[in-house]
Amino acid sequence: MEKKKAWIWFKRGESGTWMAGFIASTDNQEGVIIERADFVKCRVPKWRVIYDEPKNEKQGPEIPQNSTWKYD
Numbered sequence: 838m839e840k841k842k843a844w845i846w847f848k849r850g851e852s853g854t855w856m857a858g859f860i861a862s863t864d865n866q867e868g869v870i871i872e873r874a875d876f877v878k879c880r881v882p883k884w885r886v887i888y889d890e891p892k893n894e895k896q897g898p899e900i901p902q903n904s905t906w907k908y909d
Contacts, residue, residue, distance in 0.1 A: 838862045838863065838864055839862060839863070840860050840861070840862045841860070841861055841862070841888055842857075842858075842859070842860060842861075842888070843859045843860065843861035843869075843871065843886050843887065843888055844856065844857050844859070844886070844887045844888070844889075844890065844891060845859050845861075845871055845881065845885055845886055846884075846885040846886075846887075846897055846898050848897070852895065853895070853897050854894050854895055855887070855891045855894045857890070858873055859871045859872065859873045859876075860872045860873070861886050861888070866880070867882075868880040868881055868882050868883060869881055869882075869883055869885075869886045871886070884898050884899065884900055884901060885898065
């Protein structure tokens with residue numbers, strides 16, 4: 838299991854932001870496991886994770902249509 842530094846998309850009301858400081862890893866299950874000292878370790882969908890600094894921290898990712906991992 839490889840671990841990489843990652844940015845994670847968080848939605849807050851009508852807006853959202855990319856947050857840095859996470860470590861992301863994958864295994865044979867769907868999604869990405871994210872870890873950070875001040876967050877509970879959890880699994881999120883791949884569309885919420887990027888590995889390079891975003892050009893615009895307020896511009897969100899494209900969420901797949903009919904995604905079972907889409908959170909409102």
